[in-house]
Amino acid sequence: MAVDLHTHSHVSDGSETPSEVVRLAANAGLRAVALTDHDILSGLEEAREAAERHDIELVPGVELSLDWTSVVPDADRRGGMHMVVLWVDDEPGPLQDRLADLRRGREERNHTILERLAQLGIDVSMEEVLARAGDGSVGRPHIAGVMVDRGYVPDIATAFELYLGHGAPAYVSRKRLGIEEAISLARASGGVPVLAHPHTLELDDDSQLEDLLRHLRSLGLVGVETHHSATEPDRRRILRRMADRVGLLPSGGSDFHGAYKPGIHIGVGCGDLHVPDEFLEGLRAQRAVV
């Protein structure tokens, strides 16, 4: 059987409710699904209830964006490092406090983005963004969505390409956790830290990736997403062997965002994704080992 260990709901930048994410996972015949919204845990309770109704296991998770200049000095000129934490504790505690902090950082960043867009002649108000995003974790995809609604761009991908993405004129960075802090918060909250979609790091080559993975493993990282919607089957096999060599466990998921990332489906990604049960069991066995 299969699982999906990376999905988003409308609590962050997905389009579906947490219950709908779980229902789609059950419909796809999955044994387990992880809800991993960006910087926020408030969808987990609803997802847990839905999982009981649909007789599927819910792995409570979260996805964090990291500042990785401590391990690769020119990280900011490269891509983004994201960490998925599985089996996160959603009770109040240090992780929750830190997430609230990060969401405040998002708010400030979002205001700056709207100012930049206004200078570029694009009129998007915070009210419109919030009307789309709700009161969860508000981000660039919501701003992009309003730009599409208003006819400034044909789709969300174009909004990122022309305005909001790294290096584009309205790109503004935001507060992120350091790697060491993220790993220790994850571990302290009972979670299992997994490096998400390594291709977004935009490293030079696989030897650089392998060295980095080895280093992250020494800092306490447990797993790496070898399987992801944006990764071809051949690439999954290469990453799987690399994970074995460096002592990280394989993980994977669709990174489902609903209408915010059209064409990506729960469980199967772009069609050929299959994340085996054994990945889940391997990661689960690391929960108690702190």
Ligand code: AMP
């Ligand atoms: P934020 O967390 O607000 O900085 O926004 C980052 C999120 O935007 C990512 O988690 C993705 O969901 C989404 N995103 C990033 N780049 C793109 C892109 N090129 N096209 C569509 N969505 C993107």
Ligand code: FE
């Ligand atoms: Fe996202």
Ligand code: FE
């Ligand atoms: Fe991500």
Ligand code: ZN
């Ligand atoms: Zn994601």
